[in-house]
Amino acid sequence: MSTPTKPTKKTGRPLRSLSILALLVIALASAAFVQGATAVRLGLDLRGGTSVTLQPRIAAGENGRVTNEAIDQAVSIIRQRVNSLGVAESEVTAQGSGTNRQIVIAVPGNTGRRVVELVGQTAELRFRQVLASGPGTTSVGSGASVATGSGASVATGSGAGVDTGSTATPVNGISAAINAKYEALDCTKLENLQGTGTDAPTETIAVCDRNGSTKYILAPAEVLGRQISKASAGLDTQAGSAWYVSLTFNGEGTTAFGALTTRVTSLPEPLNQVAIVLDGLVVSSPRINEPIPSGTAQITGSFTQLEAQDLANVLKYGALPLSFDRGEVAQVSPTLGADQLDAGLLAGIIGLTLVVLYSFLYYRGLGIVVTGSLTAAALVIYLLVLLLGENIGFTLTLAGIAGIIVAVGITADSFVVYFERIRDEIREGRSLRSAVESGWIKARHTILVADAVSIIAAALLYIFAVGGVQGFAFALGLTTLVDLLIVFIFTKPLMTLLARMDFFATGHRFSGLSQKSSGVNRQTSTVEA
Amino acid sequence: MASVKGIGGRLYSGETSFNIVGNAKRWYIISLIFTAISIGTLAISGLHLGIEFKGGSAYTFTSTTATVEQARSAVAGSGISGEVIVQKVGNDKIRVQTGSLAPAQSDAVEAALTSTFGVQVSDIDTQIIGPSWGKEITKKALYGLSAFLIVILIFLAMTFEPKMAVAAIVAVVHDVLITVGIYALVGFDVTPATVIGFLTILGYSLYDTVVVFDKVRENTRSITSSSKQTFTQATNLAVNQTLVRSINTTVIALLPVAAILFIGGALLGAGTLKDIALALFIGMFVGAYSSIFIAPPVLAYLREREPAMIALAKRVNGRGAPAVISTPAPVDLAQRRGPRNQPKRKGRK
Numbered sequence: 001m002s003t004p005t006k007p008t009k010k011t012g013r014p015l016r017s018l019s020i021l022a023l024l025v026i027a028l029a030s031a032a033f034v035q036g037a038t039a040v041r042l043g044l045d046l047r048g049g050t051s052v053t054l055q056p057r058i059a060a061g062e063n064g065r066v067t068n069e070a071i072d073q074a075v076s077i078i079r080q081r082v083n084s085l086g087v088a089e090s091e092v093t094a095q096g097s098g099t100n101r102q103i104v105i106a107v108p109g110n111t112g113r114r115v116v117e118l119v120g121q122t123a124e125l126r127f128r129q130v131l132a133s134g135p136g137t138t139s140v141g142s143g144a145s146v147a148t149g150s151g152a153s154v155a156t157g158s159g160a161g162v163d164t165g166s167t168a169t170p171v172n173g174i175s176a177a178i179n180a181k182y183e184a185l186d187c188t189k190l191e192n193l194q195g196t197g198t199d200a201p202t203e204t205i206a207v208c209d210r211n212g213s214t215k216y217i218l219a220p221a222e223v224l225g226r227q228i229s230k231a232s233a234g235l236d237t238q239a240g241s242a243w244y245v246s247l248t249f250n251g252e253g254t255t256a257f258g259a260l261t262t263r264v265t266s267l268p269e270p271l272n273q274v275a276i277v278l279d280g281l282v283v284s285s286p287r288i289n290e291p292i293p294s295g296t297a298q299i300t301g302s303f304t305q306l307e308a309q310d311l312a313n314v315l316k317y318g319a320l321p322l323s324f325d326r327g328e329v330a331q332v333s334p335t336l337g338a339d340q341l342d343a344g345l346l347a348g349i350i351g352l353t354l355v356v357l358y359s360f361l362y363y364r365g366l367g368i369v370v371t372g373s374l375t376a377a378a379l380v381i382y383l384l385v386l387l388l389g390e391n392i393g394f395t396l397t398l399a400g401i402a403g404i405i406v407a408v409g410i411t412a413d414s415f416v417v418y419f420e421r422i423r424d425e426i427r428e429g430r431s432l433r434s435a436v437e438s439g440w441i442k443a444r445h446t447i448l449v450a451d452a453v454s455i456i457a458a459a460l461l462y463i464f465a466v467g468g469v470q471g472f473a474f475a476l477g478l479t480t481l482v483d484l485l486i487v488f489i490f491t492k493p494l495m496t497l498l499a500r501m502d503f504f505a506t507g508h509r510f511s512g513l514s515q516k517s518s519g520v521n522r523q524t525s526t527v528e529a
Numbered sequence: 530m531a532s533v534k535g536i537g538g539r540l541y542s543g544e545t546s547f548n549i550v551g552n553a554k555r556w557y558i559i560s561l562i563f564t565a566i567s568i569g570t571l572a573i574s575g576l577h578l579g580i581e582f583k584g585g586s587a588y589t590f591t592s593t594t595a596t597v598e599q600a601r602s603a604v605a606g607s608g609i610s611g612e613v614i615v616q617k618v619g620n621d622k623i624r625v626q627t628g629s630l631a632p633a634q635s636d637a638v639e640a641a642l643t644s645t646f647g648v649q650v651s652d653i654d655t656q657i658i659g660p661s662w663g664k665e666i667t668k669k670a671l672y673g674l675s676a677f678l679i680v681i682l683i684f685l686a687m688t689f690e691p692k693m694a695v696a697a698i699v700a701v702v703h704d705v706l707i708t709v710g711i712y713a714l715v716g717f718d719v720t721p722a723t724v725i726g727f728l729t730i731l732g733y734s735l736y737d738t739v740v741v742f743d744k745v746r747e748n749t750r751s752i753t754s755s756s757k758q759t760f761t762q763a764t765n766l767a768v769n770q771t772l773v774r775s776i777n778t779t780v781i782a783l784l785p786v787a788a789i790l791f792i793g794g795a796l797l798g799a800g801t802l803k804d805i806a807l808a809l810f811i812g813m814f815v816g817a818y819s820s821i822f823i824a825p826p827v828l829a830y831l832r833e834r835e836p837a838m839i840a841l842a843k844r845v846n847g848r849g850a851p852a853v854i855s856t857p858a859p860v861d862l863a864q865r866r867g868p869r870n871q872p873k874r875k876g877r878k
Contacts, residue, residue: 045801055665100669110651117632327665328581329657335591336654343802347792351785358784362777398801399722405789406729406809409782410736416781417740420537420774427541446743449688450736456680457732461725464673472725472805 014493021376021489028383032390040382041389043397043471046341048334049108050115054078054324056103059122064320071101073317074324077123077195077279078103080210082115084194090115091393095470102327109334118194120326123279125225125318126201127257128218129264130273130285131174136187136213174204174217182206185215199280209282216282218275222260225278225318227253233308236300243308245299247315254295262291276314283314344401351405352378355412363419365504369494370415377411377486381479394474403475410454411483415491417450418443422495436499440492447487454480537773543766550765553826560703560823567710576713579720580656582663584629588638589654592646593621599645600625607641609634619796629660670724674705677731685735689742696828697738700819704734708812722801726808733782733809734816737775738824744771745825753837756844761829768825779817786810 032038044051056074058064071094079092087107094101107115186192187208199205201221208215230248235241249257264272265288275285286299299311332340352374360367381404388394421443425435458477462470498504539545549556580587600623601615611628618624627638635657643650678698685694705727712719744767752763786809793802832838 053662055659055661102665116657325661326657326659327662328659329655331653331655333652333654335652336589339796340800340802343792343796346796347789347802348785350792351788354784354788355781358781399725399805402789402802402805405785406782406805408785412781413736413778416774416777420771420777423537424541424770427538442747446740449743450739452684452688453681453735453739454732456684457677457729457735460673460677460680461728464669464676472729476729 014496017489017493021486025376025379025383028380028387032383032386035387035390037386037390040385041393041395042337042341043395043400044106044108044337045330045332045398046337046344046396047108048110048332048337049106050329050331051107052105052116052119052329053327054103054105054119055327056101056322056324059321059323066322067316067320069313070317070320070322071103073313074123074322075103077317078105078119080279080281081118081194082107084190084192085115085118086190103324116326116329120324122321122323123195123317124199124201124321125228125276125278125314126199126221127223127260128205128221128275128277129260130216130270130275131204131219132182132217133214133270133273133285136185136208136215178204178206178217182215182217187212187215193281195278195280199277205280207277207280207282209285214282216275216285218277218282221277223249223253223256225315225321227256228315228319229253231312231315231319233303233305233312235305242300243303243305244301245303245308245312245315247297247299249295249297251295254293257295257297258291258293261288261297262293264288265291276311276318278314278318284311340398344398344405348401348405348408351408355408359412359415366415366419369491369498370412372494373415373486373491374408374411376490377479377482380482380486384478384482388478395471396475397471400471400475403472404479407476407479407483410451410480411486414447414451414483414487417446418487418491418495421446432504433499436495440495447484451480451484540769540772543769546765546769547772548765549768549822550761550826550829553830556822556826560707560819563707563710564703567706567713570710570713574713574716576709576719577716578663579718579723580626580658581721582667582719584658584660584662585627586630586635586638586658587624587626587656588642589618589622589624590642590646590648590652591622592648595623595646597623600642603641603645604638607634607637609638630657666721666724670728673728674731677728678702681731681735685739689746692831693742693746693828696824696831697735697742699827700738700816700824701731701734703819703823704730704812704815707815708808711811712808717807718804720804722804723808726805726812729805729809730812730816733813734819737778737816737820740774740778741768741771741820741825742828745828753841756841759842759845760832760838761842762845764825764829764832768821772821775817775821779813783810783813786813 056066056071058066075092075094082090082092082105085107087109089108091104091106093104093106095104105115105119185206185208192208193210193212199207201224204217204219206215206217227249228247229250231245233243233245236244260274264274266272269287270285273285273287275282277283284299286301303311356367356371356374359370363370385394385396389396418439421439422432422435423439424442425439426432430438455477458473458480461473462477536545597615597617601613604613604615604625604627609627609630614626616624616626625638625642630638635655639650639653639655642648642653678701681701682694682698685697708727708730711717712723717723745764748763748767748770749760752758752760758766786806789802790806790810793800793804793806833842
């Protein structure tokens, strides 16, 4: 014991483990630096903002089940609405598991107040005849002349001279108000891409398409989304691997779609197009090549696989629109957010300090190991939170901070388990150096099982979480994993190194490993080795 | 401090020993009383649910001068009906809580508060909960609870042994029941954050139990090959040996939770931090208790019914008779004690 001998296989090369940890920290830090992740992404409860949680359901009077695709579609519809607010860093995500997921909308800052009115409405899918179309910008100098007011029904489209050139001219048979609205419509403005509220089924409307490049005047809806019975994307391998979307209507839909297609197919462009309108925005406006009385249609075009599947999903969603129950709306002012952040950090600092004080009081010199390990764990967690914020959008919420603080307890527990095992081994008559090793083998098992329980708990909390709970569960799971890492490649190697120091090896009064503290009365036991 | 450490050594060697497992009945009775009170209180008065479960709206704003009475009359003046709760939160915040409101009513409340206290609408922190939300989170919490118990049962049965898993689950159910009972009894608000706390207790309580059971397993690994200890005695030794560890882990786990509870309660008033911490604080105490006083005795009870353990108990209790020649001894004992039972026992072995 008196002369330090070279590390044996049994002690597991402590310096190598410590350098692995150092390398890991350097790697994480440089990754954070390279990606420019300098600040932790804070949740809305810590920086102010509005969050709305919606529970999607089948709309009233419909039969069927909520599907995963429908929820994804609902998320993209709501994202479209929220993005129209133009608030940076707004987020729309689905949380939870399976078809029971909630849609969580987070809008930072004060502008989010309006979001609440925006997101709750059911998005409907409708088929409307295209009466006019043009580029999505305001038509300048087209002289916005008033329609002749021939009183001819829109559907006949007789003599509707439509100019599909760069500037749209007013369309005959359409009221002056709609024409004026169409002229003024600027689809490059975000607020015109919101969708909701512009889409009364019995009216002629002026709307934009989803990406804001084209604007349309559309006739009243003739076929409704819920008259679709099936939609799918397919690949036509014979026609040079072209993606298409096939579409089947129910009884009512077959009649209505048959009538619509029969009427428009012989009309000039763009009157022979039928727009598929979801949530007040045009998703697609295919030309009708022939009357389709059979109730089965195929939409072809230069679709990519993704576009075809997206369109099919839109149609499927339209068949069974979801309504949204407003679950929770939380509005946090930036002042309260800052207060909560301060409180969370303060609680963390106090909690850590208490743990460190207690370990010094009880474990004396070994308190250094606790402090060192907790510092290393804190460093790794901080870097991980930085990186996860940058890469997977992990935001730290108040619940997350609570999770991390609670996990300080779990982390420190691992050290207690290990230290008490070392003492047990010393009580069995072993020297410190061998106690550190044999105690580790036994403590390791306990720590692994106990941490596994903690990780299972965190994972299940995460899966069954609602809103803020996920932040807590994620933080708890993450810190438990970091705890495992630290115990294995920091705490244990550090103990191996300390065991070589006389201060600990001879059982100094303040080492926390004295005979008195271990309850061993044999003076010789530690010296003989 | 030194004397506490001394106790650690004496507990380890068995020099000092608390007969915890042997007095199982005492702990069972204590726990049964608490569980009965919990279930009784739950049945009679139920839990005090927060608006997250009932549906409703809460408005919090900062004002050093505003009083609860002023806020109450301002809200009453906005023409909404139903129960209105106004509280002072922390030093300078007022929280107004109402039942479910239509959006227009909600705006009216905000307008009343802004005009009365001169705060900006954007400075009012609002929380609006739909009426069906509570059912949704209750359902999820119950799913989470069931999934957790099943997964843990399987995990522990695989890592340790099925009977340990059963004993651990008994302890966990005990913890949750009593913690929820305390909530019902004291009338603390139950919010989703509280539910997170409850679910986390499951993990924590098991963590404690795992530490004890790991030692039990070590002590009883080759217990049947000697006749020194019965299973109950070996378990009791394990509990005593891990007592210092259990107390230390609990204290260390409670320290940060206490810090959150204090800061969350004193600085922020109500909210996520306080709710999680309070549930954890209570649950960890109960969890520490059950990992020492409930889980090991239940395990011992389950194991002592095994034929091998019955035989072991007989060998140990009949000490003095030569333990080395083990086969004839139990037969002798059996004959002496109750000859009529003898053929049956032979058959069972």
